[in-house]
Amino acid sequence: MKVLVTGGNRGLGKHLVEVFDTANGISRADGFDITKNIDDIAARSIDYDVIVNNAFDGPPQEDWANFGQTNLYIKIYDTWKEHNKTGYIFNIGSVGEQSIVAPEPRWETYRVSKAALSHASKQGTQAFKQNTVPFRTTLITPDRLDTELSRSRPNWTGNGINLVDISNFIKYATQTQDNTCIEEIVIYCNYDHE
Numbered sequence: 001m002k003v004l005v006t007g008g009n010r011g012l013g014k015h016l017v018e019v020f021d022t023a024n025g026i027s028r029a030d031g032f033d034i035t036k037n038i039d040d041i042a043a044r045s046i047d048y049d050v051i052v053n054n055a056f057d058g059p060p061q062e063d064w065a066n067f068g069q070t071n072l073y074i075k076i077y078d079t080w081k082e083h084n085k086t087g088y089i090f091n092i093g094s095v096g097e098q099s100i101v102a103p104e105p106r107w108e109t110y111r112v113s114k115a116a117l118s119h120a121s122k123q124g125t126q127a128f129k130q131n132t133v134p135f136r137t138t139l140i141t142p143d144r145l146d147t148e149l150s151r152s153r154p155n156w157t158g159n160g161i162n163l164v165d166i167s168n169f170i171k172y173a174t175q176t177q178d179n180t181c182i183e184e185i186v187i188y189c190n191y192d193h194e
Helices: 011-017 039-047 068-084 106-127 163-174
Strands: 003-006 024-028 050-053 088-092 135-143 184-187
Touching: 003 011, 003 039, 011 024, 011 163, 011 184, 039 068, 050 068, 050 163, 068 106, 088 106, 088 163, 106 135, 106 184, 135 163, 163 184
Parallel strands: 003 024, 003 050, 050 088, 088 135, 135 184
Antiparallel strands: none
């Protein structure tokens, strides 16, 4: 199973590249920006069985955060549909999109962008369900992850989702029957758990 991971240079993306022996990670450091190289990334995805749409086009407080993750998913969806490709697309969302808050510039672009990704991803699942496409799409909606970046933030409580739980879920989902697609998995953590 060949796996392509966007944002494969740190955090969850780096973990997934390390876990899957046949994985390749792409990132801005490799010259692949999900807002500028969308056609190249989608074309490259054809050679893989699984793509993990992980990279976000933030930081969220910047006005140039422009729904890059959602736009990339739609481009990959269209490319895979055109090629009648089988395989699996995992979109990495966030529980942050589930909270509706008054617009606060630091989080508005992040929450709205992740909400758009959630909706688009679920449309992809419905396309598989209705036999419009042969590939499966799953949204992984995690709470705070236990990454170096999360641990460096002042609001870190010492708890986050272990990245192994996400890689184990991806392994599980790709082993389900060909007629089965998991639309979404939401993973929460207890911030105060010892």
